[in-house]
Amino acid sequence: MKALSDGLSGAGAEVKHCEIRLLKISPCIACLSCMYKTFGQCPVKDDMEGIYEDLKSADVLVMATPVYIDTMSAQLKAVMDRCMCCMLPFLTKDSTGRVRHPYAWRMPAKFVLVSTAAFPEMETFAPLIATFRAEAANFGSESIGEICIPGSVALQTEPERLERHLKLLEEAGKMIAEMGGLSEDILKELNTPPVTVDEYLAISAKYEAWCREQSKKSG
Numbered sequence: 001m002k003a004l005s006d007g008l009s010g011a012g013a014e015v016k017h018c019e020i021r022l023l024k025i026s027p028c029i030a031c032l033s034c035m036y037k038t039f040g041q042c043p044v045k046d047d048m049e050g051i052y053e054d055l056k057s058a059d060v061l062v063m064a065t066p067v068y069i070d071t072m073s074a075q076l077k078a079v080m081d082r083c084m085c086c087m088l089p090f091l092t093k094d095s096t097g098r099v100r101h102p103y104a105w106r107m108p109a110k111f112v113l114v115s116t117a118a119f120p121e122m123e124t125f126a127p128l129i130a131t132f133r134a135e136a137a138n139f140g141s142e143s144i145g146e147i148c149i150p151g152s153v154a155l156q157t158e159p160e161r162l163e164r165h166l167k168l169l170e171e172a173g174k175m176i177a178e179m180g181g182l183s184e185d186i187l188k189e190l191n192t193p194p195v196t197v198d199e200y201l202a203i204s205a206k207y208e209a210w211c212r213e214q215s216k217k218s219g
């Protein structure tokens with residue numbers, strides 16, 4: 001996220017970070033107040049209030065999440081659920097013919113996903129990407145790219161393996177700021193895993209030995 005946002009701000013975009021793990025955000029309680037009492041407004045008063053303001057004025061939403069049991073973190077899912085208050089209770093068809101809600105206010109027009117995961121294969125991200133794309137469509141927004149970098153154990157223990165991706169992420173931020181999108185080439189490069197599965201298994205074996213040692217020490 002830092003590399004991507006350095007690229008964005010370096011190219012003149014105004015970047016607002018929101019580290020949701022540090023905020024107090026309750027899950028949606030399905031009171032449906034936003035749907036029939038106060039259109040567009042969630043009655044739950046917590047740190048979502050600031051996020052709503054930022055979302056209403058942003059052009060691009062970059063969602064960053066590790067893969068947690070095959071999809072986004074619960075913290076990020078809570079934020080996305082709470083954004084349901086942008087939807088009105090009525091129904092209409094979108095440009096593809098899918099039934100959707102019209103909107104009380106609009107989420108950012110463009111969504112980007114950035115993720116990492118402990119397993120080394122790109123397949124790990126399939127359910128997350130499916131959810132992310134479905135969410136973008138449900139909010140009437142467009143996914144301009146998913147950036148998924150697997151093999152977090154290798155990246156944490158041998159961070160130099162991430163260097164090329166960090167440079168590309170900075171380049172991607174610049175591209176989003178300057179062109180409002182990402183080229184197929186940069187997405188292809190970013191979505192090429194930094195380590196092969198066999199390299200990953202070898203690196204993880206060292207990590208396993210370290211884990212076993214720690215476990216022995218703590219009795």
Ligand SMILES: Cc1cc2nc3c(=O)[nH]c(=O)nc-3n(C[C@H](O)[C@H](O)[C@H](O)COP(=O)(O)O)c2cc1C
Nearest residue numbers: 066067068069070071116117118119120124152156
């Ligand atoms: C609750 C939990 C569930 C996880 N589930 C998965 C998973 O289903 N697949 C996977 O590849 N990694 C999984 N992981 C590993 C995380 O994706 C990994 O720790 C993360 O990508 C590391 O990134 P970070 O250094 O930014 O935390 C899980 C980790 C936690 C804590």
